[in-house]
Amino acid sequence: MLKTYQITISGQVQGVGFRPFVYNLANEFLLNGTVSNNEEGVIIYVSGATENIQSFYKKLTHFPPPVSKIQHSSITKIDFIDYKNFKILPSNKKGQLNLSLTPDFAICNDCRKELKNKKNRRYYYPFTTCVNCGPRWAITETFPFERNHTSIDEFAMCDDCLQEYKNPLNRRFHSQTNTCPTCGVSLKLVDSKENEIEIVNETIFNKIAKLLLEGNIVAIKNTSGYLLCCNAENETVVQKLRLQKNRPNKPFAVLFPSLKFLKKELTLSSKELKLLTSTESPITIVPLQNYHGKITINSVAPKLNQLGVMLPYSGILQLLASKLNFPIVATSGNIHGSPIISENKEAIEKLKSVADYFLQHNLKITHPQDDSVIKISKKFEQEILFRRSRGFAPNYFNPSINSNKKILALGADLKSSIAYYPNEYLYLSEYLGNLENYDVYNRFTSTTNAFLAIFEQQPNIVLIDKHPNYYSNLFGKELAQKISSTLIEIQHHKAHFSAILGEHNLFNKKVLGVIFDGTGYGDDAQIWGGEFFKYESNQIERLNHFNYFNWLLGNKMSKEPRLSLLSLASEEMNTVLKQKFTQNELKTYQHLKQNNQLKTSSVGRLFDAVASLLNITDYNTYEGEAAILMENLITNYDLKTCKNYLNNLENEISSTQIIKYIYQDIQNGVSKENCIANFLFTLASTILKIATTNHYKHIAFSGGVFQNTILVDMLIELVPKEIKLYFHKQLAPNDENISFGQMMYYLNIKN
Template identity: 65%
Template sequence: MLIQKTYKISISGQVQGVGFRPYVYSLATEFLLTGTVSNNEEGVIIFVSGLKKVIFNFYDKLIQSPPPVSIINDSRINQIEYRFFDEFKIMPSKKSSRLNLPLTPDFAICDNCKNDMHNPKNRRFDYPFTTCVNCGPRWAITETFPFERNHTSIDDFPMCEACVEEYTKPIDRRFHSQTNTCQTCGIKLFLVDNSGYKLEASKHTLFKKVANILSDGNIIAIKNTSGYLLCCNAENEHVVQELRDKKNRPHKPFAVLYPSLDFLKKELQLNEPHVKSLTSTERPITIIPFNNYKGNIAIHKVAPGLSQLGVMLPYSGILQLLANELSFPIVATSGNIHGSPIISKNDKAFEKLKEVADYFLQHNLKVTHPQDDSVVKLSNKFKEKVLFRRSRGYAPNYFNASINSDKKIIALGAHLKSSIAFYPNNYLYISQYLGNLDNYDVYERFTKTTLHFIDLFEQKPNVVLVDKHPTYHSTLYGIELAQQHDAELFKIQHHKAHFASVLGEHNLFTFHEPVLGVIWDGTGYGDDGHIWGGEFFKYQPHKIERVSHFEYFNWLAGDKMSKAPKLSLLSLSNSDMQSVLKDKFSDEELTIYQSLKKNNKLKTSSVGRLFDAVASLLNICDINTYEGEAAILLENYITDYNLDDCKLYCSILDKNLIPTEKLLYNLHLDVKEGHSKQYIITNFLYTLASIIFQMASHQKVKKIACSGGVFQNTTLIDMIKEIGENKYKLYFNRNLAPNDENISFGQIMYYLHCLNS
């Protein structure tokens, strides 16, 4: 006689809001098993009864072939006392303790839902909020967890009978889809002009009207599923410039939304990694070189001075239905005034953007967590993926951290490109990119996000981690937060946190071999009170030690130096460069700054400012209108390179420092000899790449980890990989941006492995 048994299966990971329970239901039915499946605060719990062999076959298939957008971190199967079930059921979620599972990011619209919207015979024809278990907003609409409809802002839209039928029908793609809505019961769109007048349009003509508005040279603010986008015709030079003027964004490149992949392929040369990035479930903006560009975009207005373009494809139903009506690409940039956070509320959008946008396409779904579009770039030679901005599609999960602590830890990151990291349970959560905390609205969102994390997980932090800079807003807020929760407070040096972020990403803390940390960026408060940014560290178990740096030069005029590359040139210049400076400063300014140099006490080792000095010396950029502009423009001059043709501008000195002024002076000699900008910039990057391996040889290490904003330069990354990949183990940030977004994660890694080990 065959004996029936009962097993409990526990699955953790990204398993809520991804169609996991309906998938389990269908699979259990296929295997003729009975039982239940439900969400709880730790993931998915399955009770299943049947023959042991059948149950294990079911379990194997479930683990090996889970739903497409799920990620299984851990699974366990244990026999329990036999239970009789008359069928297999999906049970309502029950929360018996605190949340302990990954959150679910937003997913790009799937092909099946696109087909539903395109099919005149389908009841979701032209419905812009069409989703299923495999796609749609998740984090953007999450109020609390477990991920159930009544825990999201979609709960404001009760399902109609037809949607309820889909929701309860096991063979339907929307079986237990928590975001299920349709034209009858769902979210409503409305189009208004900037005076508030509502324009009439049927649900089948609305997007044609929006396309016509764009075609006529207007700017429209579109409320997408993760916040507002400001859009205009990317081929219309006049309207692109108008958007720049109104948004107060003079030169920073705009992202461009193409109607389709086929359209994009006709205008830009794409490789396989580009296509993979553009069509992934994250659907980020992907930066593409526009070699042999064949389109009609107003390039010099969309991406001034650049030879690359940030492009994306439609990732929501709203953008897809608009794309269906477009015969041209559109600018699709964050709905804000430059420097402010992305807007998600209708009234605030109208208040802040009515002088920018001519029209508003709005809807009545609350966006709980507004997010900018993520940005990715791939290096030319090695196709190394570099995240420039980690936001929609990626946040708030992080799966690669090795953490074992009974303390609840919150890290408040840096000041520019801020983010928050929280370890309240068995998982680490890293917020979306938040922005520059100098902006009051960004700071307000930063504090609200911090408090929401604490409320969501119902865990007060025992440990608060902040940057060592004494006046960062994140640091000052962290001090208040630690006092409020009676938590331990630790101040962690900026560049050590950068280094720890790479060590943490690649689980290098477990190695006993030393690792060289190459941490180059624009600014960070150093342990000696100077401004660091050109640092070399060595990691050995439980210790990060600074072993070298670029020679100090004068830090002039405070924050103004990071905004004026010509000041970096002045700081690093010698008497032979005075003629260059006279073209950039008045006699009075030169007198003042030269006096400052003589009496200045504050020094810097910043490689970011060295990039600025080179850009100014080559007359490429004297004033940064956006962060990193000079460095971006420098890289833009390099179309290709051959390492055999490169030369060094300097080597490491006997005292183990890098001669910053000598490097710039030797570069200046090539400028005087009339060499091309491409030749000089290529040699500059080659010098930086070579110095890394000189330092590795000095320090006798074979593992090298690089982080900091300088490593957004993909040409530099390619050179490093080409020079050292066969002899060294090289590590870069991959799941996090190399810029200051990774500081919050690095703070947690440094605390766990260097302060609390």
């Protein structure tokens, strides 16, 4: 006897080829019915033999399309409906959205092959996509994910594309981003004065490859925003890009023409290979040992023994790469500190003094995104996310949230992101940048407004950082007042701790939280950053912290490591200080130090002080530069020979003492590498000592300091078997996770 069942699927199931997959699967099991997208995911009605329906459901949920992620599914028997066939129906949105949004996917192997196939009608068409790949969030205007809800809707499908779209046997069956050279997106190459470059007897990508080889900088509009590109083997042009982008030392990412080329020049681990070829295709930071290529390393990654590498992840980059026999710098299309640019007019206006040529296209990018960045630790292969953006945003899969409130969390200022909980899902924006930059602040507010518009919901609760002068704090206050929402301030480091507790669902355990970063407004109005918290029974309390030292000259302190050293230096180090400051500076700053009321426990600033003391750097030209250069100097370490600088102290965690002992080691001829290893060993040992003294079996880590892969490896190597360590995996340990942490704090913490 024939039966009818209703099946609902939710999760990352729109824009991933789910409906065509269901269509073909239903025909395989001889079932009639319908499938459609709605505001909650995918809804399926099937009629047929019960045994066939159960087999269909099992295969559907166990072997879904490759880029989908099923979060919930249900099957319910309903009254019989006599369907005559199986159909894909247009989306039918009856209520507000309650589904995962779809991130961008790297180009799949099938589409790559078509680009190179002269007999294929998409030969050399840079916007080739299918149900398994291509831009999604970048072009989304609203949901459910249908063509008319994206910016690609401006390009009406030609007859050939429509045929593919309607053909169940074609992999572009119901592909919402389907276009071709006849009906699709077009490219043009212009110079910095907007004169179009005529392409004669060659492809546009041949021309760009020649321009790059000749030493030009080309701004390339990719599928998620502009990239500034130049020949990574040409030191003159790399330095020119540095100067004109106002980026003196921060390393550039390098795009290699192919995996084969990359493997020839660098040794990659299996984890690094997997990341580089994944659907997210992030920039992956890899070690430079035994590098024999021609990249001008000192210009691309100054003073570093690591390199951020990536492979072509879009049709545009793939076609350009096919014409290159050298790697290229591929860095965000912006002036350093500003958000990535995606509009042609703005790119010319802001980058004409940087780029010689511009590759433009006429597809509107609704949500511009930087490339995501990941690093794998050397010893224990711990994966650490440095930037969560293209390929990962805007979803976060966390089934433990359950609240009837609509909650908006506005994060922090330095590495801002927003988190929104308007339904049964949590949405985390891409990395947005430092809100002190006017353009980044505008991107932050427009992203917030876009989230509110997409979900057609106003938040009942607005969560902000406790720092009274943060731009996110001020914006949150204005927004909450405007829409009559409840405003709640959450301390920065407690948000960090809540983020790692939430990511690993640790709210039912007793946990030691270790939060090390550069800065954060504390409950006592001092600058925190070297914190130990205890969590138990939905309460967080400050257990311990690094001893306070003077916070000097506001934000200037984070930009000049020498100021951190001055704050921590004893009189015996005056000779060192005299080499770093003028006599007038020393007199003024010493006076400030004696009369200063603002104190800090920051481990980030302690890293700065160590870097200055070791003459690694006295100035940070980018965030965390001193710490990165320090980590970079350790090629290897042996824990058996490492020294704990705080071994003789009982309960005090003294930054002053650490600096004093490092100074003594320098006087005794200990190498920089060993001093740094001892310093990191001291941090790791102190953490584990506090855990064992207070009988903790679970330690959770957050804050930018835990992007240091050597510190992470040391902790893993030192930890006793009875203690379990928790590091961020889905989120960056830096301030990008603050918005998520604010959300977790509000939902789970009582105090």
